[in-house]
């Protein structure tokens with residue numbers, strides 16, 4: 001496959017620098033289009049980014065009042081009110097600090113009784129909102145984006161996924177007990193992510209450098225989900241260790 005020339009690589013020397021650059025990209029997006037649809041991510045990688053975004057918002061650089069957000073994923077079986085849910089992560093690190101109306105903050109509902117119907121509802125809602133203008137991503141050490149594990153079809157849409165043991169273990173730090181780590185999640189599909197107009201991927205730390213190297217130089221293959229980004233017209237990777 002021919003790789004895209006639209007990949008921009010920004011190497012940083014600190015986590016703070018990565019967070020600041022990412023916050024600037026999102027600030028510029030909101031300033032140029034206040035009703036932007038933003039795709040958001042959870043995990044350790046974007047924590048500093050959210051902190052910086054909140055700081056700048058509080059200094060009245062920009063507003064979220066007309067924006068809409070969609071998160072990449074949520075665990076099955078936990079939801080709002082559970083400290084380990086992505087709902088709670090977003091409340092804690094972003095939503096409770098900004099002026100984004102509650103009705104326009106979206107995450108998949110991991111407590112839905114019919115999970116497949118929930119996936120269709122979520123996918124439809126993204127479409128009805130006009131599609132994602134700017135999507136934030138982290139990357140798993142196995143190349144997963146959102147919770148799309150290796151082998152997930154490139155054309156997948158929002159779906160239920162069984163988490164690999166490697167992903168469960170790398171997310172174990174967020175849970176008190178082994179048995180509390182969910183086995184399944186709802187995630188935007190790779191096709192959903194690829195439909196975003198612009199993408200920013202954050203990768204920081206020694207443990208992410210193999211994945212970054214493979215992303216930069218490896219083949220485009222479903223065995224390494226992030227590799228599909230080479231087919232996207234507008235990706236910025238901000239990385240460092």
Ligand SMILES: N[C@@H]1[C@@H](O)[C@H](O)[C@@H](COP(=O)(O)O)O[C@@H]1O
Pocket residue numbers: 041042043044045046072073137138139140145146147167171
């Ligand atoms: N579902 C999330 C991903 O969206 C995230 O990118 C990845 C990396 O997380 P971290 O940034 O904590 O390394 O972990 C989880 O599996």
